Amino acid sequence: MIEVSHLRKTFRVAKRNAGFSQALKALFHREYEEIHALDGVSFSIGEGEMVGYIGPNGAGKSSTIKVLSGILTPDSGECLVDGQVPWKDRVNHVRQIGVVFGQRSQLWWDVPVIDSFELLKEIYAVPEDLYRKNLSELTELLSLSELLRTPTRQLSLGQRMRCEMAASLLHSPRILFLDEPTIGLDAVSKLAVRDFIKQLNREHKTTVILTTHDMQDIEALASRVLLIGKGRILLDGTLEDIRLASSGDGGKNIDETLAQLYKQYEI
Numbered sequence: 001m002i003e004v005s006h007l008r009k010t011f012r013v014a015k016r017n018a019g020f021s022q023a024l025k026a027l028f029h030r031e032y033e034e035i036h037a038l039d040g041v042s043f044s045i046g047e048g049e050m051v052g053y054i055g056p057n058g059a060g061k062s063s064t065i066k067v068l069s070g071i072l073t074p075d076s077g078e079c080l081v082d083g084q085v086p087w088k089d090r091v092n093h094v095r096q097i098g099v100v101f102g103q104r105s106q107l108w109w110d111v112p113v114i115d116s117f118e119l120l121k122e123i124y125a126v127p128e129d130l131y132r133k134n135l136s137e138l139t140e141l142l143s144l145s146e147l148l149r150t151p152t153r154q155l156s157l158g159q160r161m162r163c164e165m166a167a168s169l170l171h172s173p174r175i176l177f178l179d180e181p182t183i184g185l186d187a188v189s190k191l192a193v194r195d196f197i198k199q200l201n202r203e204h205k206t207t208v209i210l211t212t213h214d215m216q217d218i219e220a221l222a223s224r225v226l227l228i229g230k231g232r233i234l235l236d237g238t239l240e241d242i243r244l245a246s247s248g249d250g251g252k253n254i255d256e257t258l259a260q261l262y263k264q265y266e267i
């Protein structure tokens with residue numbers, strides 16, 4: 001379903017030193033540095049799998065999700081998602097995928113949620129009967145009925161995240177990319193989002209890739225984990241493999257295990 005091989009993406013960013021004189025100097029002589037966000041990433045994911053994509057800040061997780069969803073074009077490497085190259089076949093590609101970025105909204109800020117849903121229906125050209133069916137199923141599963149008439153800006157983070165989930169699924173995508181979907185949520189909202197993702201995967205066989213720093217998300221959802229650091233895949237296995245790879249793991253909780261592993265890999 002998803003085949004990624006040797007993906008590379010380098011960003012060239014201007015170096016900035018502190019201070020007025022340095023800023024003035026930079027006006028005439030700008031220095032750049034290269035950041036290897038993706039440094040040869042390869043993996044494959046089968047239909048219906050639920051995979052956790054983890055790694056420290058700046059490891060390359062969001063960059064990978066952006067490439068997979070067609071937002072970012074890599075410098076080199078190959079990527080096929082459901083037989084299509086994301087950044088080339090964008091129109092067909094977006095019909096197959098749903099994307100939720102926990103830190104960004106796909107809903108229009110000032111209009112009621114239902115208006116955003118209607119707009120997405122038009123954008124994705126979702127047939128009316130499919131839209132009605134999905135809307136009623138998602139409204140029920142995510143308890144949205146009280147929220148649909150509310151403008152997005154008036155929603156709490158937890159309420160908005162449930163609406164974001166629904167928005168990403170109105171067109172019945174076969175693959176769902178979730179970038180930190182539980183960030184900032186309270187315990188009840190986190191459980192609701194996790195339960196929903198589990199049910200979606202179980203009943204619709206939706207393939208899910210989930211990036212998160214919350215290891216309870218991973219424990220609850222992902223039977224397989226990909227660990228990325230400094231733009232490279234360092235481990236592909238189960239949570240148990242993560243524990244085994246972390247040296248001296250006796251009695252550590254999962255966050256301590258992971259911190260130890262990051263130290264071992266120097267990432």
Ligand SMILES: Nc1ncnc2c1ncn2[C@@H]1O[C@H](COP(=O)(O)OP(=O)(O)OP(=O)(O)O)[C@@H](O)[C@H]1O
Nearest residue numbers: 011013035037055056057058059060061062063064
């Ligand atoms: N548009 C950009 N321009 C310059 N550098 C970028 C850009 N996007 C990402 N980077 C850099 O690429 C590296 C990987 O970033 P990315 O957002 O993929 O990491 P991440 O694993 O998602 O991190 P986090 O857990 O903090 O969200 C970082 O060093 C980041 O600063």
